[in-house]
Amino acid sequence: MGNLGFMTLMLAGVLAFYSIISSIAGGKFQSAALTRSATNASYITSLILSISTICLIYAFVTHDFSLSYVANNSSLSLDPKLTWVALYAGNAGSLLFLAWVFSVLSSIAIWKCPNLAKPGLPYTTATLMFILLFYIVVMSTMANPFEKLAITPADGRGMNPLLTHPGMFFHPPMLMTGLIGVGIPFSFAIGQLLSGEQGNEWLIAARYWGLIIWCILTIGLMLGSWWAYTILGWGGYWAWDPVENAGLLPWLPLTAFIHSIIVQQRRNMFKSWNIALIIFAWGFAMYGMFMNRGGPVPSVHSFGQSTMGWIFLIFLGFNLIVALTLFYNKHKKLKDASQIDSFLSREASFLVNNLLFLLIAFVTLWGVLYPLISDVFKGVVVTVGQPYYDTLTGPIFLSLVVLMGIGPLLPWKNLNNKIIMKRFIAPLIISIVTLIICIILEINNIAALISFSTCTFVLTGILREWATGTIVRSKRNNEIFPIAFIKLLLSNKPRYGGYIAHFGVVILAFSVTGSSFFSLQQDFSLSIGQQAKLGEYNIQYISNETITNSDSVETKAIIDLYKNGSFVSKLEPGYVFYPGFNMASARAGIISTPIEDFYLIASEFRDDQAMFRIHINPLVFWMWVSGPIFILGTVIALLPTKTKYSNDIDDQKKL
Amino acid sequence: MHFFLVSNSLYHKIIFLAFCFVSLAALACSTSQVIQTDEQRAQAIDKNLICPICPGETIDQSQVELAKQMKYAVREMIDKGQSDEEILNFFTERYGVSVLAAPPKEGFHLFAWWTPIGIVLVGITLTFIFIRSKTILKFNNQQIHISKDFMSSQEFQESLEAIEKTTHEFNSDITKEKE
Secondary structure, eight states: OHHHHHHHHHHHHHHHHHHHHHHHHHHHTTOHHHHHHHHHHHHHHHHHHHHHHHHHHHHHHTTOTTBHHHHHHOOTTSOGGGHHHHHTSSHHHHHHHHHHHHHHHHHHHHHTOOGGGGGGHHHHHHHHHHHHHHHHHHHHHTOOTTOBOSSOOSSOOOOOGGGOSGGGGTHHHHHHHHHHHTHHHHHHHHHHHHHOSSSOTTHHHHHHHHHHHHHHHHHHHHHHHHHIIIIIOSSOSOOOOHHHHHHHHHHHHHHHHHHHHHHHHHHSOOHHHHHHHHHHHHHHHHHHHHHHTTOSSOOTTTTSOOSOHHHHHHHHHHHHHHHHHHHHHHGGGOOOSOOOOOTTSHHHHHHHHHHHHHHHHHHHHHHHHHHHHHHHHHOOOOOOOHHHHHHHHHHHHHHHHHHHHHGGGSOSSOOOHHHHHHHHHHHHHHHHHHHHHHHHTTOOOHHHHHHHHHHHHHHHHHHHHHHHHHHHHHHHHTOOHHHHHHHHHHHTHHHHHHHHHHHHHHHHHHHHHHHHHSOEEEEEEEETTOEEEETTEEEEEEEEEEEEOSSOEEEEEEEEEEETTEEEEEEOOEEEEETTTTEEEEEOEEEEOSSEEEEEEEEEEETTEEEEEEEEEETHHHHHHHHHHHHHHHHHHHSOOSSOSOOOHHHHOOO | OOSSOSSOOHHHHHHHHHHHHHHHHHHHHTTOOOOOSHHHHHHHHHTTBBOTTSTTOBTTTOOSHHHHHHHHHHHHHHHTTOOHHHHHHHHHHHHOGGGBSSOOSSGGGHHHHHHHHHHHHHHHHHHHHHHHHHHHHHHHHTTOOOOHHHHTSHHHHHHHHHHHHHHHHHHHHHHHHHO
16 A cells, blocks of 8 residues: 555656646646646546545554554554544654645635636646645655655554644644645635736635635634643643744734735725735745744644755745745736725724734744844844733734724725714723723723723624614514524625624633633642642542553542532543653643633652642633634635625615 | 824724724733732743743743742742842843743843834834825825815715615615515
């Protein structure tokens, strides 16, 4: 199977190369036959790469340890369910996974290409296949997943223990798909630059793919936080780790993009700006992939590490230079049809949104680069960590939430101020009420006060819109409220999908505020039988246990947890040690409630003594709730619309 | 005076200013966390110190012996009544600047802190100028010279409302047809 896998990989490379040549030729000479041939070649490439991937999965399932990659990332005792994770647990396999996912997405993108974008399709195909070819070439020359070992070992080394977590079934594939997926709207942008006349040809494709990839990337990042929270055992969910930053960086311009593309759709503006945003996003996505493979900074993500970082850096540089040169030469063709009429118009708020997202991206990038700058210019080694990012990005994120409350309430163009005032009164009153309640509750942190009242401002704005819309509909069409509400949502899917996603952001912001400003922690050293107290919680250390498995040793404490004196639950915090990897991973004991998480870590077991750290993390529960809401919002926004939603009733109706 | 907007509405100014105010207030307040007990103070310091032998982890996160000793030292110095700055300086002298989780806000390292803030200010200014230029340009291009009196006149308002009413009816017709 290993041979078949490698052969199909090579074949896929040849086909991708053919597809590039024939699609460029087809585009240049306006030859439909050549273009069709290129398109078919790209479909077959994805089929062949699928065979290649199946070969690797098959090798894992049959424990074919003659393959170096299989021997290094699995063992006979590996849970069969984890075969999927093993596929991308190492460098070569994750490259194959990336290439395979990208080829499949490319095929769908080419197949489903809207008619409007067809003139640019040859160039889009060429770009897609060029990116794919790069991965295939890297695999065949430097990181072959089908490489054979001289001697077949009896058993494999096993999988990196940090990956044996349910989150790992989805976090790495989602994040990898999200990163490489940015290549798809990017390719449409290139197609647009090379063939488009109006600057709007790529719009539909760009919006769809932008949203899909955004959703995948968002979920990937959130699953990563969830994994960090439950397994890395430091009680937090985001640490501004260099590789986390690398995942966040493309997300920022992509989020800006899915917003500003709406302006192009509605007002025929921001044409070249949108192309620039997607080029930034792709640049950051490639930077992310570079950081994951032999980037210069140590991190918890050193899974796919290798010494081939430089080749990704060259690829990044090449892509950016070509894309920006094209952009520079062609952007003057893209004339905006209208202009911003007022500071308090939807267009202006979208512009500010883009600015803020790019600023966060800049701060993050600056934080990554500054240690290098300091080292080069001053010879001083510095660390840029969490306190830096929290201080600088916190206020920008907060401003974004404020803007999220204001922006959607502003009408396009804005020629009438009466509408604005009507829309703002209810949210303003509710947010002031929240502020007063928070002050009564003795919340004395100003940032938290602003954040909570902003959250209710946004929430009221959204709910008011939904409520008035539902009431109007139900009166007009004689429908009962639930049906009127659902029909309202479906009457303008992109708009209401966006509202649902915003609703998710409010919940996320609420959760982040609670857990960053009101968390408590305390370390305790306890002997068996002893108790410790933090806040309303009491723990009693009952006993400890050591379980020896085939590949690991698990040590855990048995703890009784009491809240206000009454028994809540038994917890078993501890850690698992993997001798094969000389690595330990924590298993926190977590009791999660909507109000707060009780989070207990145990370490350093000595006879009847052990160290415990208690975290009380308020509102973290809501963070995991916001994820599904994002998905729901994106799905609704992506549902097909009969009309080209230009009939945004809302802007004219006076409620 | 068309300082903020083309139309000189008071509401526009209020809301725009409110947004500016909140952003600035947030900027000013983000660092001023209220710290109560000695232990919470110590934990805040722990989170600002990187463990010298385990890259990327603060002594708050790290479980190694050195991190524990450092945590112990932090608490001892707090007991002695030393300020946060003195404690951080103590560790900086010993292990170099890289022991701090963020660059110090002094000397060359101000560059790290002020560049993004500078970019923020430049960005806001540029956006402001951009929007203003576009709005003014538009009005110049179209040679519109409508006086404020006319904008607020009964006649103008009535015709505006009539237009809105027609579009609204048109849209609801479309919605009905779809259903």
